[in-house]
Amino acid sequence: MTNPPDVPALLAGRHRILVTGGAGFIGGAVVRRLLSESEALVFNLDKCGYASDLTSIEALPQAEARHQLLKVDLTDAAATAAAVQQADPDLVLHLAAESHVDRSIEGPGAFIESNVSGTFHLLQAVRAHWEELPSERRDPLRLHHISTDEVFGSLGPTGRSLAARHISAARFTRQPAAECDGGLIVIALGAQPLRTRPGPAFGGP
Numbered sequence: 780m781t782n783p784p785d786v787p788a789l790l791a792g793r794h795r796i797l798v799t800g801g802a803g804f805i806g807g808a809v810v811r812r813l814l815s816e817s818e819a820l821v822f823n824l825d826k827c828g829y830a831s832d833l834t835s836i837e838a839l840p841q842a843e844a845r846h847q848l849l850k851v852d853l854t855d856a857a858a859t860a861a862a863v864q865q866a867d868p869d870l871v872l873h874l875a876a877e878s879h880v881d882r883s884i885e886g887p888g889a890f891i892e893s894n895v896s897g898t899f900h901l902l903q904a905v906r907a908h909w910e911e912l913p914s915e916r917r918d919p920l921r922l923h924h925i926s927t928d929e930v931f932g933s934l935g936p937t938g939r940s941l942a943a944r945h946i947s948a949a950r951f952t953r954q955p956a957a958e959c960d961g962g963l964i965v966i967a968l969g970a971q972p973l974r975t976r977p978g979p980a981f982g983g984p
């Protein structure tokens with residue numbers, strides 16, 4: 780197995796990192812690596828709902844000086860804009876999402892509000908932030924939307940996605956629309972959108 784990439788090399792000089800969903804399972808792991816393996820300041824925007832747990836982050840000695848929780852719900856556009864202003868980020872890692880498929884069947888509204896409207900509010904806030912930056916900070920600014928392979932639906936027998944043809948109603952409520960919003964706005968700004976759509980992960984913090 781190859782070694783994981785070096786975090787400072789990945790950050791390439793970016794120091795102020797805004798992580799959304801950093802109290803969740805995957806976002807929490809990202810925050811812990813940023814704190815343990817870099818000198819970055821980490822602003823953790825999370826509404827701190829039922830899926831959140833900050834215990835393992837707060838146990839890190841680095842957390843006191845370099846981790847700041849911004850308890851904000853992305854469905855609140857004004858609070859999101861204020862949080863982005865406060866974080867003043869060089870890099871935004873967007874992991875906040877309603878992520879549990881079963882819940883998307885029982886209550887899809889919360890998924891639309893967080894994953895679609897919430898992503899839209901974040902993008903608008905980051906765009907406003909980007910417009911205010913001096914040119915030397917504009918170019919390196921990145922927004923990375925970490926999504927899920929489930930936006931493609933089930934894998935077929937060859938391991939390739941069956942894509943929209945077999946996409947389930949439950950999965951449709953999750954993130955495709957958020958991705959479209961994000962991609963279009965980022966492209967409109969003249970930047971390359973970055974998206975990661977990983978498969979399921981296992982284990983705990």
Ligand SMILES: NC(=O)c1ccc[n+]([C@@H]2O[C@H](COP(=O)([O-])OP(=O)(O)OC[C@H]3O[C@@H](n4cnc5c(N)ncnc54)[C@H](O)[C@@H]3O)[C@@H](O)[C@H]2O)c1
Nearest residue numbers: 800802803804805826828830853875876893927978979980
């Ligand atoms: N867990 C996995 O195995 C896995 C695999 C592939 C992709 N992903 C993707 O990674 C991302 C994160 O997954 P996870 O497992 O960490 O999810 P999670 O449910 O454990 O955590 C999500 C976090 O986002 C926060 N959040 C949700 N809506 C919010 C809102 N409106 N405002 C602010 N915060 C909000 C929650 O409070 C929670 O802390 C998701 O997009 C998910 O689809 C996860």
